[in-house]
Amino acid sequence: MSDRLIDVRVDGYSPHFVHAADRIWTETNCYVDLWVEVLHSLGHDPVPAAACAFSARFDGAQWTFLKFRPEDLLALYGIDVAEMNVWRRPVDHLEDNAAAGLLSTIEVDAFWLPDTEGTGYRESRSKTTIVPNLIDRDTGTLEYFHNSGYHVLTGEDFRGVFGLDEPVPTWPPYLEQVRLDAAQPQCDAFDTVVLRHLRMRAGSNPVRELGKRVLADIDPIRTGGMDVFHPWTFGVLRQCGATAELAADVSVYMDGRGYPGAAAAADGFRAVAEGAKSVQFRMARAARGRSVDPGDQLTAMADAWEDAMATVVRAAGVR
Known part of the structure; x- marks a missing residue:
């Protein structure tokens, strides 16, 4: 059983105010939402990273799928995010990352995520991103950040989300390594980040x-x-x-x-x-x-x- 990389518990978890019940939009998208909660759980204020909202635009068919930028996360919080080469079963990579003290983001099928009950759990297939925080293959337990909270899944959902009953791995998901203390946050980082996104705003x-x-x-x-x-x-x-x-x-x-x-x-x-x-x-x-x-x-x-x-x-x- 791996230790929790971030010291949080499912019971009594309190989301950031960005996900409060009185918000106009209680969720944005899976990637921004999980980073809001990861940063919040690490003791950081996620709002500065949301400066990317100023450079969002409309491409003629859809609005920008907002993401906290890797360069902003590094400058603001000293967190390095980089894509991984996935050549084994994803759960093996996740366990290796956890053993090395690294978080991971991974694309999974929301079909297996109990927190989506009522919108997709065991009903429909859809891609979403989570951040595992505890993986216990012996008990089939996964604790993870997803959308506006911190959740747990077990049993058949554990095997399903990682494709453990499939004879060979399916098409590899997008997976990122997250190094929490990669650098010292820059003292003027917010100024740099917010001014860059304002200069990048739509014409x-x-x-x-x-x-x-x-x-x-x-x-x-x-x-x-x-x-x-x-x-x-x-x-x-x-x-x-x-x-x-x-x-x-x-x-x-x-x-x-x-x-x-x-x-x-x-x-x-x-x-x-x-x-x-x-x-x-x-x-x-x-x-x-x-x-x-x-x-x-x-x-x-x-x-x-x-x-x-x-x-x-x-x-x-x-x-």
Whole structure:
């Protein structure tokens, strides 16, 4: 049995405020969510790493799948994240990493994750990322970070998530090594990180571009129904809304770290997050065959994003 690499327990685990019940979006995506909880459990504030929200954009079909950047994690927390070559069963690599004091991120099938009960557990196949914290092959126990919390699985789920009953390993998953004390955090890291992402911001208003696509997708959503709506909204409205709510958190953080006036952007970003949730409800009605017109809401979201970004840029003194 391996020891826990981070000293946390499933019972009584308290998530970071980014995952509080009163949030507009209680989850963002599996990768950002698990890093929020890993950093939180290590005693770090994950909000500075969310500065990547400022450089998010719309590519014409979907919103950026937000990720905390490896270079930001290294600068802010001294944590090094690097892809691994997977040439054996994934569980063997995970055990070796744990023995060396390294965390891992690994892509798995959410079909085997009990924390997804009601949304996919033992019902549907989908890719997601977890961070194992304890692996006990003798008892078939895995404790892991996933989405907004810290969880445990056992028995058949343990064998299934690692494909132990398959005669040969399936296509290897994406797996990363996480070295926790790879370097000293840089004293000016937040300034470097937030200014870089602001300079990388989209050249045009990405929320306005998203709005055009949402309106164009009303008929396909109505035709495709809920089976099309759920994956569509995850990549469009949920990612936009969750990104905007994180941008609000970073704006408030900036205000207390030498960027007075940045917090004034928070209300605008939260308006985008709330608008995305409202439009999502409308598009769900479209998926049930009803007529909807979220045009005014989408316009208000775009205006709020533009004003909020202008406020942050002005507070940061960047062009």
